Amino acid sequence: MQPYQSTDSDSGIAAYESGPGWIHIRFRDGGTYRYDDRHPGAGHVLEMQRLAEAGDGLNTYINRHVRDDYARRLD
Template identity: 40%
Template structure:
């Protein structure tokens, strides 16, 4: 897992892992991880947007809360 840069300083995201068709996100204060994938509820468009935000270190937590909060793989 790679540490999330958190440019804004107020993100709940702590670490992430990027794969070809998924992103795994871990939030601060919990050991649980959340996997968002092309084949899961999030879909390709959201996963690619999340990858871009994770790499940039800004906006990932807000994006998750707004668009994909409950669309993680179950």
């Protein structure tokens, strides 16, 4: 996983990794989650990948649009 480089440094996200159709996100308060084409869907995953690369808005996006619609908890 690579560190999430938040532009405002107060994100709840610590790190992420992604590949075609999926993204794994590790939150600072614990837990790593998989989001994929099935949950929450391809459009959301693409936007989450874009935001992760930009280092801006990923935590807000998850809170507003996907919340608990993840594929599974990894740890």
